Amino acid sequence: MICCKECIELLHDYLDGELSPEIEASLEEHFADCPPCIAFVNTYKSTTRLCKDTLKSNDIPDTVKSRLKEFVDKNKNT
């Protein structure tokens, strides 16, 4: 059976569905018997989701938006 270290090294490819069926099955066999790894996978996924939700919401402030618009208008007319 593969160990936690190998599972965690393969986690990126596992979550992207890029492992061969045999290796994927070995990982799942390990997970079935290893609550710490299940906790690790769950929190790894939560980390990705939370970071994305937090950092994706960088809306441009309206003042900056209007400054950029002025900037584009000025340039396109030169």
Added chain:
Amino acid sequence: MGFSDSTKDKVTEKQLVKDLQAGEMGSFEQLANLYHEKIYSLTFNLTRNAMDAQDVTQEVLLILFRKGHTFQGKSAFSSWVYRITLNASYMKLRSRKREPNVSIDDLLPSFNKAGFQQEKIQDWSESTESLLVNNEIRKVIQKAVDLLPDKEKVVFILRDVEGLSTEKVGNILELTIPAVKSRLHRARLFLRKKLAAYFGEFKTRKESK
């Protein structure tokens, strides 16, 4: 959202880029509409400073305006824009004093000789399911990302935050696919550990109430 309704992108980006290459500047405004938010968001995540993000966005738009006709089309136009944005952001960062990055290796998981996890792993994922990202968590995440070494940070932002494909990120940064995957994985491990420290504490605080 674009600058104005009149500039909705009816023409494909490919055509707009062709026009820009041919020196037809009418396409500039539409390309600026398509890209200014992406440029701003990437720069803001790298610099964490609204003023810097605004400066860099203007600078990149100016390069598109002045040098768009020199774009040779060897890689995708978007890759070119991202590369210019990264260079301009790094120039900006060089002019600022920054906190030193911590060693990423100190925050990677540790294993015993048999390859089993040594630390106690708490599963705090459920406490994040219904969680709205509040200011406290936002700050924790921003601080953790700011501490990432540059090599891992840029891959993480392009891939996980901006949602670009592994291939595209490799193309922009001139990295192999395994290198992109490895840096992204290291970044996620680092951030997971930082969040674990926060949520572990959060859980303890909740339980003691």
